[in-house]
Each structure stands twice: as structure tokens, then as C-alpha cells.
Amino acid sequence: MTTLLDIETPALLLEQDKLMKNLRSMNARAKALGVSLRPHLKTAKSADIARLVFDGATGPITVSTMREVSYFIDHGFTDIFLAVGVSPDKLRRLNQMASDSVTIKIAVDGQSMATALATEEPDPGAHIGAMIEIDCGDSRGGVSSDSEELLQIATTLDGSGLAIAGVFTHGGQSYDCVGIDAIREVAREEHHAIIHATERLRHAGFTCPHISLGSTPTATFAEAMDGVTEVRAGVYMFQDLQQQGLGVCALDELALSALATVIGLHTDRNVALVDAGGLALSKDRGASANEPDPGFGLVCTVDGDIIHNLHVVGVSQEHGKISTIDGTALPAHLLQPGTRVRILPNHACMMAAAHDHYNVIGHDQTITRWNRVNGW
Amino acid sequence: MTTLLDIETPALLLEQDKLMKNLRSMNARAKALGVSLRPHLKTAKSADIARLVFDGATGPITVSTMREVSYFIDHGFTDIFLAVGVSPDKLRRLNQMASDSVTIKIAVDGQSMATALATEEPDPGAHIGAMIEIDCGDSRGGVSSDSEELLQIATTLDGSGLAIAGVFTHGGQSYDCVGIDAIREVAREEHHAIIHATERLRHAGFTCPHISLGSTPTATFAEAMDGVTEVRAGVYMFQDLQQQGLGVCALDELALSALATVIGLHTDRNVALVDAGGLALSKDRGASANEPDPGFGLVCTVDGDIIHNLHVVGVSQEHGKISTIDGTALPAHLLQPGTRVRILPNHACMMAAAHDHYNVIGHDQTITRWNRVNGW
Numbered sequence: 001m002t003t004l005l006d007i008e009t010p011a012l013l014l015e016q017d018k019l020m021k022n023l024r025s026m027n028a029r030a031k032a033l034g035v036s037l038r039p040h041l042k043t044a045k046s047a048d049i050a051r052l053v054f055d056g057a058t059g060p061i062t063v064s065t066m067r068e069v070s071y072f073i074d075h076g077f078t079d080i081f082l083a084v085g086v087s088p089d090k091l092r093r094l095n096q097m098a099s100d101s102v103t104i105k106i107a108v109d110g111q112s113m114a115t116a117l118a119t120e121e122p123d124p125g126a127h128i129g130a131m132i133e134i135d136c137g138d139s140r141g142g143v144s145s146d147s148e149e150l151l152q153i154a155t156t157l158d159g160s161g162l163a164i165a166g167v168f169t170h171g172g173q174s175y176d177c178v179g180i181d182a183i184r185e186v187a188r189e190e191h192h193a194i195i196h197a198t199e200r201l202r203h204a205g206f207t208c209p210h211i212s213l214g215s216t217p218t219a220t221f222a223e224a225m226d227g228v229t230e231v232r233a234g235v236y237m238f239q240d241l242q243q244q245g246l247g248v249c250a251l252d253e254l255a256l257s258a259l260a261t262v263i264g265l266h267t268d269r270n271v272a273l274v275d276a277g278g279l280a281l282s283k284d285r286g287a288s289a290n291e292p293d294p295g296f297g298l299v300c301t302v303d304g305d306i307i308h309n310l311h312v313v314g315v316s317q318e319h320g321k322i323s324t325i326d327g328t329a330l331p332a333h334l335l336q337p338g339t340r341v342r343i344l345p346n347h348a349c350m351m352a353a354a355h356d357h358y359n360v361i362g363h364d365q366t367i368t369r370w371n372r373v374n375g376w
Numbered sequence: 377m378t379t380l381l382d383i384e385t386p387a388l389l390l391e392q393d394k395l396m397k398n399l400r401s402m403n404a405r406a407k408a409l410g411v412s413l414r415p416h417l418k419t420a421k422s423a424d425i426a427r428l429v430f431d432g433a434t435g436p437i438t439v440s441t442m443r444e445v446s447y448f449i450d451h452g453f454t455d456i457f458l459a460v461g462v463s464p465d466k467l468r469r470l471n472q473m474a475s476d477s478v479t480i481k482i483a484v485d486g487q488s489m490a491t492a493l494a495t496e497e498p499d500p501g502a503h504i505g506a507m508i509e510i511d512c513g514d515s516r517g518g519v520s521s522d523s524e525e526l527l528q529i530a531t532t533l534d535g536s537g538l539a540i541a542g543v544f545t546h547g548g549q550s551y552d553c554v555g556i557d558a559i560r561e562v563a564r565e566e567h568h569a570i571i572h573a574t575e576r577l578r579h580a581g582f583t584c585p586h587i588s589l590g591s592t593p594t595a596t597f598a599e600a601m602d603g604v605t606e607v608r609a610g611v612y613m614f615q616d617l618q619q620q621g622l623g624v625c626a627l628d629e630l631a632l633s634a635l636a637t638v639i640g641l642h643t644d645r646n647v648a649l650v651d652a653g654g655l656a657l658s659k660d661r662g663a664s665a666n667e668p669d670p671g672f673g674l675v676c677t678v679d680g681d682i683i684h685n686l687h688v689v690g691v692s693q694e695h696g697k698i699s700t701i702d703g704t705a706l707p708a709h710l711l712q713p714g715t716r717v718r719i720l721p722n723h724a725c726m727m728a729a730a731h732d733h734y735n736v737i738g739h740d741q742t743i744t745r746w747n748r749v750n751g752w
Contacts, residue, residue, distance in 0.1 A: 008442060008466065010752055042693055064694045066384060084651060084694045085639030087714050090384065109640040109649065116713040140695060141640050141649055172692065263461030264485040264517050273485065273517055275460060279729055280752070283659050316548070317418055317725055318440045318460045319516060337492040338463045349693055353655050353730065356751050375732050376386055376656070 002367045004302050004340060009261040010280035012355035013342060015304070016362050018255035019237060023053055026219065026236050033225040038062050038081060038212065040234030043349045046358065047075035048370040049237060062232045066090055071373040073102055081105040081131060083168065085113055085141065091128070098127030105165045109133040109141035114153045118160035129165025130157050131210065136193035137186070138172035145197035154206045166210025167197045174217035180247050187222035195227045220248050238348035241298065245290035251306065257342040258351060260320065262335050272322040272335040276343055278315040282350035292325045297343040304342055307334055312343060378743045380678050380716060385637040386656035388731035389718060391680070392738050394631035395613060399429055402595065402612050409601040414438050414457060414588065416610030419725045422734065423451035424746040425613060438608045442466055447749040449478055457481040457507060459544065461489055461517065467504070474503030481541045485509040485517035490529045494536035505541025506533050507586065512569035513562070514548035521573035530582045542586025543573045550593035551662070556623050563598035571603045596624050614724040617674065621666035627682065633718040634727060635735070636696065638711050648698040648711040652719055654691040658726035668701045673719040680718055683710055688719060
């Protein structure tokens, strides 16, 4: 039987029991809120994991790249929302991928994009729908729910062959929240904005069947989603130190980690080196507001038990530098060269993206390989 | 003929003329300094590019992962230095890859690692050599050139089947320098440390055939390398904003960029969105000390001309947010949705690592695909 000592490092580990618990938890949230869940697969990028969300079947999903669209169609998914804006050339290719049995929704984030798509693509076909993006305070893409631009976009789309499928918003500002009350407030902002936009569109005579919102923090703490049809979230599947810092999860709910090997121990400068660096861990510092700052990740034994007071204090491309958080002496007996450790991620999406597969640790400790679809 | 308008974005672009100029320039530096060049392929991760360093042939190379070792052997390279520490299991596998015609050198960064390898691997075979790492001030791996530990490591290796191939150092502190004089000082530190270590080893009766140092900044500005046998550098092949900020190269020498498409324009909040985000650009902020701060990259037209006063001010996974550096209004006519732009990298190694191939723009503007070997 393959064990964690047989896997060449660095490598990506996924604990199936924790994954399943996280998946069940969000399924229960969506059910309690009376909405359907459209999981965002930009984190997991795996059909094996997507199917687990739906009890082995397929279901509506969100994705972030053209390659994910194609991959999930190949794996039997038939209701796909690409939640990143597309250029006309991508719309043409999506049109070739959609069919009587595969519906693809695209994001339209403003009037200028609506014009570009409507002008260059007079007839994208009946299987592509446009989701108009509403900005509920994140200030990335989308238009305000009370803007004139919202109705202009709908008018532009209505006059083109690109049908309005609905509206969506993403309360990305929830990642900057301090405390659960603040996250609940962002959830209310998401909810208010999307309902307001829907009402204005319907009042103006447009259909708006799909009403979509979400982020892992807001989906976790929202108190109500009345009038909403679906919630989107992705990182909840694995959780990470950023989510833990936000109060979304506990440390023992983190399902993902990087397996690494100690390749140097320098007690004179109180540093141990591991063979997981800026590529294997990512350089994401999204958990830097946590107390204490995990640096580039917290360090666990090979069995997944957190080693108190250790963090990855620096990374270069293939080196991670471990030291103590409080500057006291390293536990050298735990960090002898050749020893394996696990590093918990600041940001699961970014850590996973460098790895082409998961080493999935099953309930019985067997290890199975699940592939990911990286790139574009 | 494929043009930059036919390539689906985000995508990695490499300008061959600039690449060739950078390669020739470092070849000339090594020749002038009287040392051989052992290019570090952790940046390019491409046999096509490695061969260009050697005028179409092969030569001595440096790599950072086990997968690179295997890939470059498959592509005919026979003298390979893996400059990241290895655990005993990796040493066993390297031993299987080495042969009468393939020599592999490994890094030994301290006494604890030497003991681990010597204990667990009594006979790694005649085709593996150990390069002892010297810390010349970077404080990552290695031992001081005047430490007792240096001679202890040599003694430990000497008693094992792992032959001493030489010593190496990397003046990584050159990345924090302000001004060329400071980089020259780091080059002197590298030089002094490696020569001192060599002399002590030889005086103690050990052979030390390979004397290796380098980083792109120090290789560019070193005044002398007397007694050194080889210089290592990698990022010089592409250059990037970090190197430009250090004074190592000019902006028009950057050979690598990410091709992206504008997918949103919001003049009300002075932001344009592109489909290259934290994955396609990387979240590296190594150029943050540049004046002005390029954020996550500088923005060029599709033809590669820098658009004055623009930078990528923020990234999420698949979104890049472009705004002006000084807060004045965006040049909306250059950023209409559907428009293609190029983004220059803060750190070429990190940007390239997310992409599985290069779109190489030839002298005649033809575009050729060269693959990369990512992962581990």
C-alpha cells in the first residue's frame, strides 16, 4: 500500500473525510436557505470532486476558464456557468461547445462588454445565456443594481441573439471582513443588490430566471436568501488559513496541504528548509492578517498534527524556510533532514493550482490519485 | 499564419529576438570572466531554450526539480546539477537516472543533510557527485566558508560513497540590493566565500574540482571570478521588472509577457479588467520596490509597446484589474473590451510556471509553440 512516505515531494494532499464533511456542510446550508448550490470548481478543478458534491451525479457548476468548460463537458456536466468575462472569440468557441444537451452561461460585466459581444456575435445560439454581473461592493466587475447601465445592458442583450439568463453577484469584499457580523453584512449587501437588480429588470419587462450570488464566507453566514435561485462557493471544499482567519472554518477542517521533505536544518540560524517553496505553496499572503501571521503556511507532522509555533517564514522558488513564530529554538528533533511534514495553505485555490493531481487520503488511509485541470 | 489575435488568452509570449540577445549577452559575460556558464533552467524549463544557450548543442545545466532532471536527460543533456537539496529517496532515484553517460550533481547544504544522505545511502554510485553549499550571506541554505561544519561535511561525504564534486554558492541577497555598487559587493562576497571554502577544503586534503557561484544580478556585474570554474544564472534569459528595477536590464530587454484580453471597462471607477489574474501573472510582488510600483505588472499594447502610466493594480484568480499609476483617467480608447494587451512580469520564473507552453514570436513574427516542464 502506498503511504505518505512513498510519495515524492512536494506533493498535494487531500483528506477525503474532511473534504466530505465540508461538502455536506455547504449542501446543508443551501438546503436550509432554500436555494440550489452551483459550486465553483475553480478551486478543485476536478470532476471527481465535483461529482461528490452531487452524490455521484452531475449538477449545475461554476467554472473560471475555457479549459474547465471543456473538461467538465467531457465529464458529463451539462449546466455550466463561466463566471469570468469572455471576449468574442471565446464566445464563438463556447457556442461550438454548447448543444441541445449542454447549456453554457457567460458573464457580462458592463455595457461596453455587452456591446462588444452583441456587435461581434449577432447569433450565439440558443444554448448560451448571459448572466449580468452586479457589483454589490466588491468593485471588481459588474454594475450597480440601481444604475441606468443595468437596463442599458439588458436592452443591448435583448436586441442581440444573446438571451438574458439572469443576474449574479459576488461579495468578494467578505474576504476583508473582521468578524462574522461583518460577513453577515456583506451577505445582506449581496442579497439586497441581486434582488434589487432582478426587480428592476422584471419591472422593465425583461425575464430574469437565474438569480445567483455567493462567496464561501457569505454562503456560510448568510441569514436569508429569499428570492435567490442559487448560491455559488468554491474554496469551502478545502478551506484554508484565510478562511480560518475569517472565522469561516476551524483549523482541523482544512482538507488540503502540501507534503514536503526537510532538506536542511540550520540550528545556528534557527531555520529548517523544505522542498516546497513559492511554486508548491504559492506566494499568496491572503492570511497575513491572521493572528499569528502564518507566513506562507503552518507546519504539521506527516500525520497532519499541527506543530505548535512553527510557520513558513519565507519562500523561494523551490525552497520553503521554516522557523518559529516567536523566535525560540526550533524543535530540531521534529525537523531532521529527510523528515516529511505537511504545510497548510494560506489560499487553497492558489496552492492547488501548481499541482497536476491530488494524493487523496481515504478514510482507510489508502492513497488515490485524482487529476486536476490546470491552465487555460 | 497564426497571429497574436488568434491565440486564446491568457497565454505566455516569448520574443525570440530579445531572448537571443539576453542569451548572447550572458555567454559573452562568462567568456570575458573566463568561466563556463551553467545556466539555471528553473526559469525557462524548456529544452528548446536550453539548446539555444549552447548554439543548438547541449552543455552543463542547473535545474530545480526531479522532473527537470528527467526531462533534460530525455532531451540529451548529460551534465546536470540539481541545486535544491534532496532526500534519500530522491537520491536513490537520481542514482537510477545517472549512468556512464549522464552525470548528476546534488546539493548538500549542511552537516545534518550530509549525515542523512551518507547514512541512508552508503553507495549512490559513481555518477552522482555532491556539491557542498556555501552561505555567502543569503542565509537560506549552506554553511559559512570559515565554519568547522564545512570540513565536517567533507569528512562525512569522504567516508561515504558520495564523492565531493565541489562547492557552490548563490548570492540571493543581490535581489535586495539598491544600486549596481551594492550588487558588485554581493558578487565579491560570493567570490570570496567560494574561493575561501575551496582553499580550506584543498588544504585539508579534499579534492574540489567544481567551483560554482552566481545569480543573474551578480553574474551581470561581477568584476572578477578568478579561481571559479562556472557561473550559474537563469532569469537573465527572459529578464523581468524585478531585474529592471535592480538595474540589471532595460525595460525593452524583457522577453516574456502574458497576453491578455480586456473583458471589462468601468470608466466610472477607472478600472479595466483583463482575463489574466493571480494565476496567469502570479502574485509575486518582487518588483514592489521599483519606482513607480508596477503592482502585478506593467501593461503594453498587443505589439509590445508600453502604455504609459498603466499597471495591474490588483489580481484575483482569473481577473487582473488595470488602472493608472497616478490616478488620472484611463485611456479608454486603448482598453475597449475585446482588446488584447501584454502584461510584463514582476518575476519571470513565477509567471511562466503557470503556463504549459510558450508562444514564441520569431524574428519574422511567426508564432511557434515551445513546451515547458512544470510540476515535480
